[in-house]
Amino acid sequence: MRMKRITIISALICALLLPGTRVAAQDITTRAATAYAGVGYGMNSVLKKGSLGGLTLVLGGIWQGHDLQLNYTLGLEKSPLLYWYDDNGDVDCALHYKRHSLGMKYGYQVRLADGLALTPQAGASYERLEGVQSSGSNDLGNGADAWCFTVGLKLVWSPLDHSALFLSPEYKSAFRKNPLYEDVTDKCKASQGGLAFYAGVLFYL
Numbered sequence: 001m002r003m004k005r006i007t008i009i010s011a012l013i014c015a016l017l018l019p020g021t022r023v024a025a026q027d028i029t030t031r032a033a034t035a036y037a038g039v040g041y042g043m044n045s046v047l048k049k050g051s052l053g054g055l056t057l058v059l060g061g062i063w064q065g066h067d068l069q070l071n072y073t074l075g076l077e078k079s080p081l082l083y084w085y086d087d088n089g090d091v092d093c094a095l096h097y098k099r100h101s102l103g104m105k106y107g108y109q110v111r112l113a114d115g116l117a118l119t120p121q122a123g124a125s126y127e128r129l130e131g132v133q134s135s136g137s138n139d140l141g142n143g144a145d146a147w148c149f150t151v152g153l154k155l156v157w158s159p160l161d162h163s164a165l166f167l168s169p170e171y172k173s174a175f176r177k178n179p180l181y182e183d184v185t186d187k188c189k190a191s192q193g194g195l196a197f198y199a200g201v202l203f204y205l
Contacts, residue, residue, distance in 0.1 A: 035061040040200015042073040052099035075099045079188040093136025115158040144181035148172040168198040
């Protein structure tokens with residue numbers, strides 16, 4: 001699974017860099033106002049085995065250095081199979097779980113060099129578990145959710161006109177958790193916050 005994530009990120013980087021000999025880089029860090037959209041891969045935890053990561057879509061805008069961003073991660077990785085038991089000790093149902101998240105971040109872009117910028121960010125994210133049934137008739141834990149505060153950094157490098165690569169580490173701190181969310185993530189040894197990591201490609205207007 002880790003090799004799959006590396007392959008996806010490498011493919012995104014190659015797609016951006018291969019035409020690099022044709023176009024001179026544009027310094028996006030000097031533009032007063034711009035909008036952007038992007039795609040990448042997000043890992044919800046880099047310190048635990050169960051990252052429950054997925055495809056990340058990014059949409060945002062920059063005005064006079066102020067950067068407002070929305071991002072959505074569609075969970076692709078599944079947790080190990082989790083068994084639920086009834087009062088008699090018999091298996092009631094078994095499910096895998098994916099984690100989807102929606103976040104909003106605000107930051108201020110700092111120009112480091114031509115085509116290179118760093119943006120400290122703060123915001124909040126909504127995390128939701130999707131239960132994928134393997135057996136049984138119940139879907140316990142499906143829809144369990146949590147709210148998190150987030151702080152992080154976004155490093156942007158623009159080797160091509162209207163395009164950039166981004167790396168974005170982020171720390172999530174859960175302040176409201178559904179009891180089932182806490183139970184499922186604990187049993188699956190997945191994070192309930194912690195260090196997340198995003199990487200991908202941005203396209204600017």
